[in-house]
Amino acid sequence: MTRVLVAGLGDTGVLCAGALASRAMRRRGLAVTGVSPTTGLVSGQELGLRLARPDSWSRDYRIPYRSFRLLDRVDVVHGRLTSADLVARTVSVVGADGVARELGYDVLVVATGVANGFWRSDAVRDDAAVATDLADRHARLAAAGSVAVVGGGAAAVGAAYNLAVRWPDKQVDLYFPGERGLPQHHGRTWAGVRRRLEAAGVVLHPGHRAVLPGSDEPCPGPVTWSTGQAPAQADLVLWAVGRVRPHTGWLPVSVLDEHGFVRTGSDLRVPGVEGVFAIGDVAATDPLRSTARNFQHTVLAANVAAYLEGRPLREISLPGRRWGSVLGPQRTGLEVFNPSGRPFRIPRVVVDRALQPWVVKRGIYGGVRR
CATH class of the missing domain: 3.50.50.60 (FAD/NAD(P)-binding domain)
Structure with a gap:
């Protein structure tokens, strides 16, 4: 055998x-x-x-x-x-x-x-342990009046968007170190995603490189920056920095x-x-x-x-x-970006x-x- x-x-x-x-x-x-x-x-x-x-x-x-x-x-x-x-x-x-x-x-x-x-x-x-973890993290985010998402990759961008759509009254800020998010995607992809982030109410903060904590666990703010900006306050900080x-x-x-x-x-x-x-x-x-x-x-x-x-x-x-x-399945469907950054939408029913x-x-x- x-x-x-x-x-x-x-x-x-x-x-x-x-x-x-x-x-x-x-x-x-x-x-x-x-x-x-x-x-x-x-x-x-x-x-x-x-x-x-x-x-x-x-x-x-x-x-x-x-x-x-x-x-x-x-x-x-x-x-x-x-x-x-x-x-x-x-x-x-x-x-x-x-x-x-x-x-x-x-x-x-x-x-x-x-x-x-x-x-x-x-x-x-x-x-059961996985289910408990999912529920606990969701509850912590639901209770937070403001969330700072730190990171510029797809995980951070998608998290910021979905939180803003799920809780429109919540203050959601997205901080990333470069001039744009999604640096490993085509520039057209970021352009399209950026429009959706702004329409959802996510506040974008380019050029912010965080001083990383010892753990990736979500925690209360503030977030401090090695790039010289004033510390950012938030009820909960979501770390998605690709460490x-x-x-x-x-x-x-x-x-x-x-x-x-x-x-x-x-x-x-x-x-x-x-x-x-x-x-x-x-x-x-x-x-x-x-x-x-x-x-x-x-x-x-x-x-x-x-x-x-x-x-x-x-x-x-x-x-x-x-x-x-990048943003995952939404009520209107799933938007997929091809390697050249051009989107196509799959309707939700499909x-x-x-x-x-x-x-x-x-x-x-x-x-x-x-």
């Missing part, structure tokens, strides 16, 4: 495990195991919707693993990875009960992701780059070690970590199969800038009746039970 172990079952890991399980149905003798600190998918996407409307967010972005049809053939282990022996091809996992166990593999896929804010964690939690920390403390440093990401070749293999692949935000493939998107999980699954069969592996092809949705149930849950995820 050939054992494939997927470390991490977040957005990318679920897709990889499902694609590998699909291949296992066609290839006898292939067993797929996934390791996750949660009992279901807790997506890192759409922070704004998650904070402003957690029930709506949970419908599409918090899904029990047992609901994914393609994971029926995956042995899901609930626990936290603590170490790996890449020579002996084993990993150690501490379960929710505190008991450590060792898992062997023939191929290891590292998809443990990163922490880039309070909403991405590798703490061991069950579904990325890869979840790689369980791996030997020999496979990591100077920033702690997994060194990865253009075929997603980890150089210098047999049978190890890496994908998603944890993989040092390109500055945008583009294998977390762009359907690269299909390349990963094909390359694992090719590796096991001794065939040549494919190389990934990645875009030069970020694209896609999002609810076709995009999510048919394109995403059935087409991409291979079927999700209610």
Whole structure:
């Protein structure tokens, strides 16, 4: 029996495990195991919707693993990875009960992701703990009369917009260090998003670089600036500054780059070690970590199969800038920006009746039970 172990079952890991399980149905003798600190998918996407409307967010972005049809053939282990022996091809996992166990593999896929804010964690939690956390954070934001969102990336921009739309009477300020937000997107994308932010009442503050606290947890103001402005007061400060920390403390440093990401070749293999692949935000493939998107999980699954069969592996092809949705699904629909920054809108009825149930849950995820 050939054992494939997927470390991490977040957005990318679920897709990889499902694609590998699909291949296992066609290839006898292939067993797929996934390791996750949660009992279901807790997506890192759409922070704004998650904070402003957690029930709506949970419908599409918090899904029990047992609901994914393609994971029926995956042995899901609930626990936290603590170490790996890449020579002996084993990993150690501490379960929710505190008991450590060792898992062997023939191929290891590292998809443990990163922490880039309070909403991405590798703490061991069950579904009830996740639900409590979502409700508590929503309640804190609802109670705040003013919110300062610090950061210029898609998470910060989307959060500021969704909070302003959800609570029109709330003072929402968005602070970012550059002349514009969304620096990794096309300029046209920022121009379109900026108009929507201003129309929603978000006050924009370019050129503000914050003195960062020791924690990314939301906290009361003030916020101080290394760029010389007066401190900013707010009832609650939402930190979304992209302070990325890869979840790689369980791996030997020999496979990591100077920033702690997994060194990865253009075929997603980890150089210098047999049978190890890496994908998603944890993989040092390109500055945008583009294998977390762009359907690269299909390349990963094909390359694992090719590796096991001794065939040549494919190389990934990645875009030069970020694209896609920034503000997330709204009552009027979903606005998506293409790589050249031009928007197109998907009506809400299409999002609810076709995009999510048919394109995403059935087409991409291979079927999700209610």
